[in-house]
Amino acid sequence: MATRLDPNLKNELEEFGVKDLEKCYQCGLCTGVCPLSSNDDPFPRKMVRYAQMGLKDKLIASPEPWLCYYCGECSDFCPREANPGETMMALRRYLTAQYDWTGISKRFYTSHVFEIFSVIGFALLIGLGFLLFAGSNPDMQQARLSTFVETHVIEYLDILMAVVLSAFLLSNVYRMIKFQMGDLLQKVPLSMYMSEVKELILHFLTQKRFSECSDKRMWYIHLLIMTSYTLVFLLVVGLLSGIGGRLPAFQTDEVRSFFHIYNLIGYYATFGLLFGTSYAMIGRIRKNRAIYQFSHATDWMFLILLWLTALTGILIHIFRVIGGDGMPAATYIVYTLHLMVAVPMLVLEVPFAKWSHLAYRPVTIVVTNVKKKYENSIKFSTPAASDESQSA
């Protein structure tokens, strides 16, 4: 197969945050110190080489950026201060934009104007929706959200959003698999993927690979954010009305006991998200780790939106229950603000930006496993071919 060089690749990558590409002199120390790099998928040097050489096709087909968790040791020890860790980070942004067929991702990552206006635009749209459709006569004596918006309407919209966003995300995931598998896509039987489902779930839930970094702190922080987010997501999308009343509804006008399971989950999630995002933001201001050295505009946007979502979320709770009757006006306003932050975050980040890594990472692990399995099965079924490859 002919190898195509794209002389503009470097400029394109720089828009996604690739820096200091030309500093690298290909010593390979980064790959040598990387605790995650393996014999089959050595990185990051190889990725830096592809980027330097303009090997766009090879980059797009590479699983390595998703196998890297940015421990930062490569950047710390790099003899050229070429920041290979940041290159991998930026490549994840670039790949996210390549997988996305709508082009939204690319614009979100490469244009500050688009990034800011899309968030603000969405927020205003949600605000407008509340202005037009929210209850005309909310209870101003006692904070009762059901008099402001009907829970089941919000729930329908929740589910609609979940379906649409999943569709976008899954279509992008499929494109990623296609790029990574290349010619093997048609050859590998579906059963081989199915045998890896357990791995998929395991990696999705634990981000086990992340724990292989020498410094495990970032994994803990990530796990805290991830579990907080997932739990509260289940409450908000799955149990908003308690699956038609079969379970206690999350969104209710009752004041639940402090120790109610939903409250406990909510407090944990609030702590997890606020602590995790604040830790990351302070780190990014202080630049105290390799991972925090460089901040792309979208890194800030993501953290700020997540932080605000958690903050407004807990404020709804406080205003709703304070003093028994709560503070009705404040509750309704903060509820609106909460959705004005959370919805744009989900719509933009899940299929098109940072959140998408929740799918790309575990799926990539599965795809690389499947690829290896398939290649091994070929090797063992045709001994002649394996002899050849060994002698080569």
Place this chain on the structure above:
Amino acid sequence: MVVGGGMSGLTAAVEAAEIGAEVYIVEKRPFLGGRVAQVNQYFPKLCPPNCGLEINFQRIKKNPKINFITNSEVEGISGEEGNFNVTVKTHPRYVNDNCTACGKCVEACPTERENDFNFGMDKTSAIYLPHEFSMPMRYVIDGDVCKGTSCNKCVEACPYNAIDLNMEAKNTVFNVGSIVWAAGWNPYDAENISYYGFGQYADVVNNVMMERLAAPNGPTKGKIVRPSDGKEIENIAFIQCAGSRDENHLHCCSSVCCLASLKHATYVREQYPDAKITIYFIDIRARGKFEDFYNKVESEIGLNFIKGKPGEVKLDNENGKLIVHSEDQLTQTVTDEKYDMVVLATGMAPVTRKSKVPANINYDEDGFVASDSGMPGIYAAGCVKHPMDVASCVRDATSAAMKAFQSAVRGQDNG
């Protein structure tokens, strides 16, 4: 005045004296010859360094215009081109001119010290001869470990009255026209490279230690063996650019380490016809005529090259071997190979990285004296300026001698 009695300093002194200048050589160590005296063989001809040193020593001995003082350091410089006052502190040697290097004192001495000439790989007694070809050929006492007059055994043993334990440090002021600063280099401290285990594992050595291991007057009498247990070598690795060309360590390329490792490979091959020799490299920098040496070594002795800078050296506790973890860029794999011994090709750190010239002169980011020292009358020569091989040092020192001579004359004319 020439500061430093290594190859650069000796050359500068001889060249300046032979065109009529009065020269003082100030040497910090108790002998002349510097790093070259510690080398087993020069590349690319693989001849021993003693002949080169011997010639210079002869020229110094025969030339009344050259004076040298060992065990001495420059403490202060004042004045200007043509008229410098240089304060030199001479540390006590405790052994005077009567010494004939008979060695009776060593038999009497009860105290041991780490032998810095062999980078601590063996020991000498507190009174010792720096090495067989030491110039001056006189014993010296290590004041840090010697118990002094309370012991006095060497004084009693010496038949020539050569030992004086009451000697004290003294300062002398020299008035000179110009100064050649040829303080030389130290091997870059590989303990700073946390991931290579130098200082932690005995079998990880640097390239100057390798030079001593191969030298007939070294700690193993020239037999290259594992420092930890004295076992023979079956499998040895060289790691290039250990602390060189690195923003976290020395920025520059030391320019000689590639050739040095190739040379070391010839030492190993000579003693072990079947040993596997592996060189981990970023790129082999055998410049100009040295490419012939690279081609010769590569084709004649059988080397295994791995393109990749290793990320870690660790100890295999089961068999005491060292595991080198590195990418192999040609096969695009990550390898864990086992070795008996690992040699780090550490670079040259200028002496001025730590001990600056006591004058207001310019340095680069690694501590090398800048090409324009910024102070008329003070000229750097050799590896204190930038890393170079011995032949380049000789050329550089000759030019520095010329500059210093002109400067002294110019300064005296103006003054």
